[in-house]
Amino acid sequence: MFKRVLTLFCGILALVFLSAGAAGAAVVIKFAHNGNTIPEDPQNVACYAFQKMVNEGSKGELEVQIYPAQQLGDARTITEGVQFGTIEMADVENGPMGRFVPEAMLWDLPYIFRDIEHAHKVLDGPIGQDLQAKFLPRNIRHLAYNDGGFRYFTNSKRPIKGMADLKDLKIRVMESEVMISTIKAFGASAIPMAFGELYSALQQGVVDGEENPLNLIFSQRFYEVQKYLSMSQHFYYPRQYIISEGVFQKLTPAQQELIKTSALKACAIQREELVKYEEQMKTTLAEKGMQIVEVQDFDKAPLIKVSQEQVYPLFYTKIAATEAEGKALIQRIVDTK
Numbered sequence: 001m002f003k004r005v006l007t008l009f010c011g012i013l014a015l016v017f018l019s020a021g022a023a024g025a026a027v028v029i030k031f032a033h034n035g036n037t038i039p040e041d042p043q044n045v046a047c048y049a050f051q052k053m054v055n056e057g058s059k060g061e062l063e064v065q066i067y068p069a070q071q072l073g074d075a076r077t078i079t080e081g082v083q084f085g086t087i088e089m090a091d092v093e094n095g096p097m098g099r100f101v102p103e104a105m106l107w108d109l110p111y112i113f114r115d116i117e118h119a120h121k122v123l124d125g126p127i128g129q130d131l132q133a134k135f136l137p138r139n140i141r142h143l144a145y146n147d148g149g150f151r152y153f154t155n156s157k158r159p160i161k162g163m164a165d166l167k168d169l170k171i172r173v174m175e176s177e178v179m180i181s182t183i184k185a186f187g188a189s190a191i192p193m194a195f196g197e198l199y200s201a202l203q204q205g206v207v208d209g210e211e212n213p214l215n216l217i218f219s220q221r222f223y224e225v226q227k228y229l230s231m232s233q234h235f236y237y238p239r240q241y242i243i244s245e246g247v248f249q250k251l252t253p254a255q256q257e258l259i260k261t262s263a264l265k266a267c268a269i270q271r272e273e274l275v276k277y278e279e280q281m282k283t284t285l286a287e288k289g290m291q292i293v294e295v296q297d298f299d300k301a302p303l304i305k306v307s308q309e310q311v312y313p314l315f316y317t318k319i320a321a322t323e324a325e326g327k328a329l330i331q332r333i334v335d336t337k
Contacts, residue, residue: 026063027251029054029243032072032081033091034195036219042277043215043239044068046146046270047091050241053262062255064089074194076175083139085244093148093239095174098318101134106319108178110307111300112333113236116147120271122336123238127329139245143260146267147274148213148237154226155209156202159291161230162299163187163306172198172210178315179235183211185310186234186303202226213237214281215274223288230293234303241267 031051035043051064072078072087076096081087083100097104106112113119122128123145132142153160155169167187173179175192183190191207201207202225209226211234217223241263248256286292316326 026058026060027255029062029064029088029247030067030072031064031089031091032067032078032087034070034073034075034078034093035068035091036216037069038219040277041215041219042147042270042273043091045273046266049269050262050266053265054258057258057262058255062251062258070196074196079140079242082242082244085139085246087244088247089241089243091146091239091241093174093237095176095179097240098177100138100140101131102318103131103134103320105176105178105315106131106329106333107238108176108235109315109319109330110178110182110234110311111304112330116150116236116275118336119147119236119238122333125336127332127336135242136245141243141245141248143241143243143263144267146239146241146270148239149215149274149278150233151211151213151235151237152217153209153211153230153232153234154217154222154290155228156205156226157208157228159228159230159293160209160232161293161297163302169209170207172201172207177318178311181314182234182307182311185306198222199225211235214278214285218281218285223285223290227289227291228293229285229290230298231295232293232298232303233295233300 031047033043033047035041038044047066047068051066054062054064072081075092076099078087078090079092079096079100082090094104094107098108113122128145135142153166153171155171157169158165160166163186169188170191171183171188172191172193173183174195180190180192193201193207198210199220199222202210202222210222212222217229243259248259251259282292312330316323318326320326320329
């Protein structure tokens, strides 16, 4: 009898300890992105700053684990994971976001921003906030915007100094309806392709060129298979910190606030770091042998005209409820000072 009571007591005690251990276990937040693993890349600087802020700020209640370099999939796969709650958080570029929230195609429109300061004012203001709210019905909470920077053309054929030089070039683009339509309107052939396939496609001549921010042109070693770089600034490249809404709602109010404030701080760090990093990347790419067409030597005017007259009208009813509202929305962006 005594043995049975002792056994029962030990079993209950073990359950108590297991329950206590489970209650005290940190909530794991898998944080994914599809960028590189270079520590000094602004995306990584910001992600690890976010990890430190949350892990320390929660006093061990939350544990952010970083999964870079497509470890959990490409941008679309990662976003789907966040939507379904299999991936808690991510830092993803805007390219595939139109598949989830059609209005997000707004940020992909060519030459929609005058410069980086203009982009920040729009994204951080009422227009950007309105678009953030549209993610919630998709079980995604949009936390903050950060910069991929402007995108630039590279190719292996000739210097691109304006629209005429783009004619008949095969240019790889992201799986973005806006980007595909834009490159076609610019006179080139748009070839949508997964990022992981791009280097070999450039190497084998499947495509003549591509367009990306400077840090990706460097980190992916495109300078080995691309001779010419043009500072075209044709697309702005926002990224965003997102979290699964289902995961977010399971956190305590204090934890939710920590996640939100840390995301904003991390994205501000990323923006600051990118300014310095882009200058460094441009110098490095020139040292690697790329011939650079500078901003002042690139003729934007014809491309801006084509963008406004041929590309924007295609998406008025995708970025807003009506054509008139879409046109007015773009005008609001233009008028933002």
